[in-house]
Amino acid sequence: MNKLSQAFDFRHACKVFDETKKIAPNDLDAILDAGRKSPSSFGMEPWHFVVISDADIKQKLSSACYNQPQIMSCSHLVIVLYRKAVQFTMQSEYLRQTVRRNLPTEGVSFELDAACQYFINYCTNGLPEGVSIDNWAEMQCYIPSANMMTAAAYYGIDSCAIGGFEHNKVMAILEAIKPQFSINNFDVALCLPFGYRKNPQSPQIRWKKEEVVTFL
């Protein structure tokens, strides 16, 4: 079995981390790079990763995450934020800069406006029924989240994808530290604690290949 296959077996939802073990900076960089290099719809990268190691901030976040033990015991907590609908307008500097990178030439404001408008039209009329811009942006964030957990496992580092938290409380804590993280602009897709397991991992329960795969 190769090292990547081993990583998919190693990865599990780690419930308690060993508080004495901290992730080395080069490993943390590799995990974040796995997220940063992830693909996204239209190359929009509608995400931001907030990496928290400060104990006081973790303490505040812990209560916003129903006191799940991963928050305090992990080495580093990565909060994956998605960019909300307000950032996908012609006035959005994020949208303009992101779209500009993908244009063949720079500084052509007509082309840039047209390209931004094309994407805004997609968000307004092109998304499937029942999928909002916020839903679309949040979904994209699951791609880097998966890649960060996989990369962590590859380096022998545990993780846990946490979807249970109080969105308003988490965002209020972040906004109090950095005003740009207002809930108008961002919301939380997932909380991803990383660190080293304290206990043996639980058995991996999955549907079998023949139950989840159909060949045509």
Added chain:
Amino acid sequence: MNKLSQAFDFRHACKVFDETKKIAPNDLDAILDAGRKSPSSFGMEPWHFVVISDADIKQKLSSACYNQPQIMSCSHLVIVLYRKAVQFTMQSEYLRQTVRRNLPTEGVSFELDAACQYFINYCTNGLPEGVSIDNWAEMQCYIPSANMMTAAAYYGIDSCAIGGFEHNKVMAILEAIKPQFSINNFDVALCLPFGYRKNPQSPQIRWKKEEVVTFL
């Protein structure tokens, strides 16, 4: 640079595949296993992977995917389906079987009913505002999709995440072959063609680390 880091640089949105090159069965298995072993909220694995290599079916799907050249030129097309809201009810055999696996003992119908109801309550009242059960299930599918693309890249295999297709048409094609893939039960999260690139990859454009990561 290690092999996983190389994979994140190798992966790009491949627009045209070399039609003469086919993915070996053991590589395809490893890709699908990366999807199958992915984490999901509550361990619900709300996905199904339809793997298409038949040229006639690909031809039909191509027009439902706006004739994007990846569909016909790829070696194998994986359609990642998400399970829709109707599958998250007390009558759903999928829900009952999935929840049963996670119970400590089997066959205790009271516990099983209570555990299913707990999850249904979460879907009904616990999801954040603006997130439907369908949205929740579709989001989960982005995790195995990311892992399958990463695994493919690790084995030197190209991919492309396609979100632009006509949902009703794709599902009608699948349902005509396998009636269980009705649009009442499933919808498409992403179409993932896999194969071998025909042309050199485009430059990888990404925000820099300092632009998408904040350390607290």
